Structure formats: C-alpha cells, structure tokens
Amino acid sequence: MNxxxxxxxxxxxxxxxxxxxxxxxxxxxxxxxxxxxxLWGFMNTYLxxxxxxxxxxxxxxLGGVLLWETVLRSQMGFSLxxxxxxxxxxxxxxxxxxxxxxxxxxxxxxxxxxxxAVGVVPAMVLAWVLYAFDVLTIGPALVGFxxxxxxxxxxxxxxxxxxxxxxxxxAEALAWSVVFALMPFAAVFYPVNVLPGWMQVIALATPAAHxxxxxxxxxxxxxxxxxxxxxxxxxxxxWIGAAALLFMWQFRRARVRGTLFNIGE
Amino acid sequence: MSxxxxxxLGKSYAPDRPAAVDGxxxxxxxxxxxxxxxxxxxxxxxxxxMLLGILMPTRExxxxxxxxxxRDRFAALARMNFSSPYxxxxxxISVRENLRVYGHLYGVPRLEKRISELSEQxxxxxxxxxxxxxxxAGQKTRAVLAKALINHPxxxxxxxxxxxxxxxxxxxxxxxxxxxxxxxGAAILLASHNMAEVERLCGHVLMLKQGRLVDQGAPxxxxxxxxxxxxxxxxLDIARGTAA
Numbered sequence: 099m100n101x102x103x104x105x106x107x108x109x110x111x112x113x114x115x116x117x118x119x120x121x122x123x124x125x126x127x128x129x130x131x132x133x134x135x136x137l138w139g140f141m142n143t144y145l146x147x148x149x150x151x152x153x154x155x156x157x158x159x160l161g162g163v164l165l166w167e168t169v170l171r172s173q174m175g176f177s178l179x180x181x182x183x184x185x186x187x188x189x190x191x192x193x194x195x196x197x198x199x200x201x202x203x204x205x206x207x208x209x210x211x212x213x214x215a216v217g218v219v220p221a222m223v224l225a226w227v228l229y230a231f232d233v234l235t236i237g238p239a240l241v242g243f244x245x246x247x248x249x250x251x252x253x254x255x256x257x258x259x260x261x262x263x264x265x266x267x268x269a270e271a272l273a274w275s276v277v278f279a280l281m282p283f284a285a286v287f288y289p290v291n292v293l294p295g296w297m298q299v300i301a302l303a304t305p306a307a308h309x310x311x312x313x314x315x316x317x318x319x320x321x322x323x324x325x326x327x328x329x330x331x332x333x334x335x336x337w338i339g340a341a342a343l344l345f346m347w348q349f350r351r352a353r354v355r356g357t358l359f360n361i362g363e
Numbered sequence: 364m365s366x367x368x369x370x371x372l373g374k375s376y377a378p379d380r381p382a383a384v385d386g387x388x389x390x391x392x393x394x395x396x397x398x399x400x401x402x403x404x405x406x407x408x409x410x411x412x413m414l415l416g417i418l419m420p421t422r423e424x425x426x427x428x429x430x431x432x433x434r435d436r437f438a439a440l441a442r443m444n445f446s447s448p449y450x451x452x453x454x455x456i457s458v459r460e461n462l463r464v465y466g467h468l469y470g471v472p473r474l475e476k477r478i479s480e481l482s483e484q485x486x487x488x489x490x491x492x493x494x495x496x497x498x499x500a501g502q503k504t505r506a507v508l509a510k511a512l513i514n515h516p517x518x519x520x521x522x523x524x525x526x527x528x529x530x531x532x533x534x535x536x537x538x539x540x541x542x543x544x545x546x547x548g549a550a551i552l553l554a555s556h557n558m559a560e561v562e563r564l565c566g567h568v569l570m571l572k573q574g575r576l577v578d579q580g581a582p583x584x585x586x587x588x589x590x591x592x593x594x595x596x597x598x599l600d601i602a603r604g605t606a607a
Contacts, residue, residue, distance in 0.1 A: 101470050108467030112453060115460045119494070182453075190450040191510070194415040195468040196441040355376070356409065356418040359450070 105197045109205035113179055114212075127213055131167040131221035138163045139229040152318050157231040161313050162286040164225065164233050167218050168244055169284075169306055170277050172251025175213030176206045177258050177273035184267050190359045199349055203342075206259075207252055214248065236316045239327065243309045246330040249338060250305040251277075256341035260348040266357065285310050305333040366518050366550030367391040367414065370424040374409055374574075382421070383409045385574040393517070396544055396551040398561040398582075401571030402602045407554040410571070411520050414552070415445055428517055439518075441469060446511035447522035448504065454496025458487055458506045461495055462513055469514035481509040485539065501532035508536060512543060519543075519551045525560060533557075537564055558595040568594070570601050577601055 099107070117124050142159045153159070183189045192202065225231040234240065254277055261269045283297060284306035290298055301307040312326035352358045372387040384406040391397050399407050412418035414425060416436040425432040430439035452461045459478060466474040482491050485505045490498055495506055504524070511519060524540070525533035537560060544551055555561050561568060562582045570578040570585070578585065578601065582594050589597045599605070 104467050104470055108464050111467060112456065112460070112464040115456045115464075116453070119455055186453040186455070187451045188453050190417065190447075191445075191452070191465070192468070193417050194440065194443075194445050195465065196437045196470070197468050198437060350419075353417065353419045356374075356412060358417050359408075359412050 101196075102198070102201055105195075105201050106205045106208065109192070109197065109202060110208050110212075113182065113205075113209050116182065124216060127171070127217040128220045131164075131171065131217045132224055134163050134167060135160070135221040135224050136228070139225060139231075142231075143229065153314070157225075157229070157235075158314055158317050159287060160225050160229060160231040161233060161236065161317055162310060164218060164222060165243060165247055165309060165313060166281070166284070166286045166306075167221060168214055169247040169251045169254075171214040171217040172210050172248045173254045173258070173277050174251075174273065175210035175217075176252055176255030177262075179206050179209040179213075180255075180259050180262060181267070181270055181273060184262065184270075187360070193358050199346070203256065203345070206255070210252060210255065211248065214251075236313060237322070239312065239316055239322050242327050243313060243330075246305055246309050246327070246334055249331075249334040250309075253305075253334060253337035253341045254280075256338065256345045260341070260344040263345070263348040263352045263357070280304060280306070283307060289314065302329075303333065305330040305337065308333065364393050365390050365426065366393040366395075366428060367552065368424075368426040369414070372410065372413060372423045372425065373421045374406075374413060374418065375421045382574050384413070384420075384571075387569075387571075387574075387576050389569055389576070389579070391518075391550050391552055393550050394544065394548040395566055396540070396553060396564050398565035398568040399552060399554040399571065400556075400558075400561060400568055400598060404573075405571040406574040407571060408522060409574075411445075411522055411552070411554055414520060415443070416440065441514070442516060443518045443520065444469075444511040444514060444516035445520045445522075446507050446524055448507070448524075448526045449522070451503075452495045452506060452510060455494055457492045457494055458498070458509070459491045461506065462509060465510050465513050471514055477513060481512060485509045485512075500527050501529065504528055504532065504536060508539065515547060517547075517549050519549055521551060521553045521555075523555055523557075524553065525555070525557060533560070540564060558593065558598055562594050570598075572601055 138159050183192060222233055225233065258272045258276055261272055283301040283304045285301055290301045290307050290311060293301055308326040308330040312323040315321050315323040368390050370388050372384055373382055374384045375382045387410060399410060401407050409418065413420045416432050427439035428442050432439060462478045463474060466477060471477050482488050485508060487505060487509060490502050498506060525536050540551065541564065543549060553564060566581060568579060568582055568585060569576055585597050586594060589600055591597050
C-alpha cells in the first residue's frame with residue numbers, strides 16, 4: 099500500500115475500531131437523522147392533506163431533511179473525529195509520527211463520509227418505508243448534490259478545526275452549532291427568493307442554497323438545474339480553499355505557540 | 364556518527380519573556396544514551412517538542428538522522444519515536460489496536476509479527492486485547508513503550524519514561540531500554556528527574572537551567588567535577604546555584 103494511504107488508513111482504523119467497540123456511538127450517528135425524518139415526515143403528511151402545493155406532494159420537505167442531514171453529518175463527522183483525538187489526548191502522538199497534516203485531514207474526510215452514510219442511509223430507508231418518499235427520484239443529480247453538501251461540511255469542519263487548534267477543546271461548542279447558523283441562508287425548506295435582499299446575497303454565496311434550489315427544481319419541475327450545481331461546486335472550491343488556508347495558518351501558529359503537544363481545554 | 368545534531372536551538376514564546384530555551388548545542392552520537400536534566404521549567408519538554416518538530420524553534424539547526432528538521436522532518440520522524448507518560452494512547456481501544464494504528468502510521472512491515480515480538484519483549488500478553496484505559500500505570504508505561512519501539516526507531520526521545528512507576532517496574536523498563544539500545548544501536552535522549560536512572564542509563568548528561576545548557580559530561584565526570592557524592596547533589600547544586 100502507498101505509504102500515505104497507509105497512514106490515512108491508520109487514522110481511519112483507529113476511529114473504526116472505536117465504533118466497533120462502542121455500539122452506542124454507532125446508534126447515535128443514526129439517531130438524530132432518523133428522528134428528524136420521522137418528525138418532518140409526519141409534518142409533510144399533515145400539510146399535504148390541507149394543501150395542493152406541489153412541494154408537499156413531491157416530498158420537498160423530506161428531501162430537504164435528508165440533504166440537510168448530509169451537510170450536518172459531514173461537518174460533525176469530521177469535527178468529532180478530530181475532537182476524539184483531543185479528548186483522548188492522542189493528538190501529540192499523531193503529530194510526532196510521520197503523518198502529514200494533509201493526511202490527517204484526508205482521514206477525517208473519510209471518517210466524515212462513513213459517519214454521514216451511517217447516519218443518513220437509515221433515514222433514507224425510513225422515508226421510503228413510512229412516507230413512500232424515494233430520494234432517488236431526484237435522479238443522477240443526487241450524487242452531485244450529496245457530494246456538494248459533503249464538501250460544504252468539510253469546509254465548515256476545517257474552519258472549526260482551525261479554531262480548535264487555536265482555542266483548544268474550549269471551542270468545541272462550534273462543532274455543534276456553526277452549521278445551524280447557516281441553516282436560514284441554506285434555504286433548506288423554502289426558496290432563496292423568499293429571503294430579504296441582504297439575506298439572499300449571503301444565501302447565494304452558500305453552496306447549500308444552490309443545492310436546495312437544485313433539489314426543488316429536480317423534485318417539483320423534474321429538471322436538472324445545472325447552473326445551481328456548478329455554482330455549488332465553485333463556491334465549495336472557494337470555501338474549502340479558504341478553510342484550508344485558515345487550518346494551515348492555525349496549525350503553523352499552534353506549532354509556534356507549542357499548544358499541539360497537550361491540546362485540551 | 365551523529366544521530367542528532369543541534370546547533371543554536373532557541374525558543375522564545377514572547378519578546379518580553381525570557382527564552383524557554385536559549386542557544387542549545389549538542390551532538391548525540393548513534394548508539395548512545397544521553398540525559399537531559401534540569402528542574403521544572405528548565406526547558407526539557409520544550410527541547411524535546413522542538414526535536415520532534417511539533418514546536419517550531421525561534422532559531423535552530425536540527426539534523427536528526429541526517430535530515431534537516433526544518434525542511435525534511437517527516438523523513439526523520441519515520442525513523443524516530445517518542446514516549447511520555449503525559450501523552451496517552453487512546454483509552455477505548457485495545458493495546459493491540461493501538462499498536463496497529465501506530466504500525467500503519469510508521470509504515471511497519473509485517474505488522475502482526477512485530478506486534479507479537481513487542482508483546483513478548485514488553486510482556487504485553489496478559490493485557491494486549493484490553494482497552495488501554497483499563498490498564499494500571501505500569502501496564503500503560505509498557506504499552507506506551509511498545510508503541511515507541513514499534514518502528515525500530517534509530518532515535519528515541521523519552522520524557523520521564525519511568526515517572527510514577529514502582530521501583531520494580533521502573534527497573535524493568537530501564538533494562539528493556541538498555542537491551543533495545545544495545546541490540547539496535549539506537550540513540551536515546553532521555554529527560555528525567557530520576558538521577559539514579561540517569562546515572563544508570565546515560566553515558567552523557569546535558570544540564571539545563573532556565574533554558575540554557577549550563578554544564579555537560581559523563582555522570583561520573585560531573586560528580587567528580589562538583590566534588591559531590593552523586594548526580595542528585597550535582598543537580599541540586601546547579602538548580603540552586605550553589606555550585607562552587
């Protein structure tokens with residue numbers, strides 16, 4: 099195996115082993131997405147009884163829940179895997195090994211992907227079984243949308259990790275909260291044009307808003323909004339680039355300040 | 364031949380504070396065990412952190428195993444390792460799983476065979492499959508030492524390797540370190556507050572005080588030079604500034 103891939107696998111193995119030894123951790127991954135799906139599923143059923151709006155029939159709310167959980171689990175999967183290293187005071191050992199910072203980031207992305215799949219797939223199945231909503235009706239564009247949301251989650255998580263490097267575990271609240279601050283701008287359950295003008299500017303700079311616009315186009319109008327898909331990926335490239343710079347800057351600063359050895363509270 | 368060449372190593376955390384390490388020079392040969400001594404705050408841990416590349420020096424030249432740490436630290440780190448009782452192994456996974464993780468990180472070939480060897484040498488058998496967090500202090504030290512030896516390091520940096528161990532376990536650890544150095548010709552740099560340990564293991568001692576190298580030499584040489592009975596009294600003389 100390529101040495102870099104082996105090091106990435108080493109970090110992933112450490113986290114996968116942790117899951118194997120702790121079933122509550124695995125259940126916790128699926129708990130919130132499943133709960134959200136149940137709540138929004140019944141809400142959708144109720145609203146569709148009293149409204150002819152096509153958004154309810156097309157399952158736009160349910161698609162929104164599933165895709166929002168993708169960005170949320172992606173960010174948390176990355177951030178919590180990094181926090182695990184801080185909580186277990188293992189970061190010092192990792193960072194004096196031949197593991198490069200970019201390999202650590204790659205491993206955290208792989209773990210984020212796995213955590214997201216474990217969290218979201220049961221909710222997808224539930225949506226299909228309980229509410230007859232098949233997210234695959236979005237079509238092949240679903241792969242692109244999911245990828246764009248994963249990337250947005252990674253960009254946020256890289257930024258949060260940079261703050262953890264700067265402020266230690268004291269900044270861990272960011273891992274639980276930052277993504278929710280973006281939810282109003284992400285236009286998960288409503289189109290961007292219902293927002294006030296100044297909020298629309300922020301929304302259109304948010305990759306997720308383009309994904310959700312694209313999702314609505316696919317579910318309600320059965321069309322592939324290529325412009326929104328492209329915008330989501332271009333914005334993601336900018337977000338990830340900026341977050342990577344912030345991460346590298348804070349990593350270097352932590353090496354200057356000497357906080358990596360005993361990073362904690 | 365040099366395992367670790369350090370020239371002008373210095374670290375200042377802030378311009379208005381005294382340097383944590385100031386102008387350290389030494390040349391650790393391959394196959395030697397050297398001690399890094401000094402009171403609390405003398406700069407031992409800061410020095411080790413800089414040697415491992417996890418802390419950036421203010422000024423320096425560190426050549427570890429022929430690699431310039433400023434430009435090529437990962438090539439050196441692959442042949443180095445480190446142990447400290449203050450940095451734990453992940454507590455919820457077993458010792459074997461921890462060794463697998465670090466075996467992958469260090470690219471150890473035939474990893475399962477290496478784990479079996481270490482299990483035998485470090486007597487890990489009874490707790491190899493137990494979570495690291497459930498081990499006693501002595502077992503944890505053996506597990507951390509096994510991790511430190513997983514890649515057959517040519518340069519081993521140890522921060523207080525026997526801190527908080529009972530005399531019997533501490534003696535056992537020292538014996539394993541002596542065996543490893545003798546068998547592999549590795550260089551060991553050891554920071555310790557235990558003078559008996561340093562006298563036993565180290566052929567040369569670097570005495571730090573307030574970040575500066577204030578004296579160095581073989582333990583017996585230092586004892587004779589200060590006219591004292593043992594290294595502990597030399598340490599106290601230097602730490603208290605009462606040397607003649």
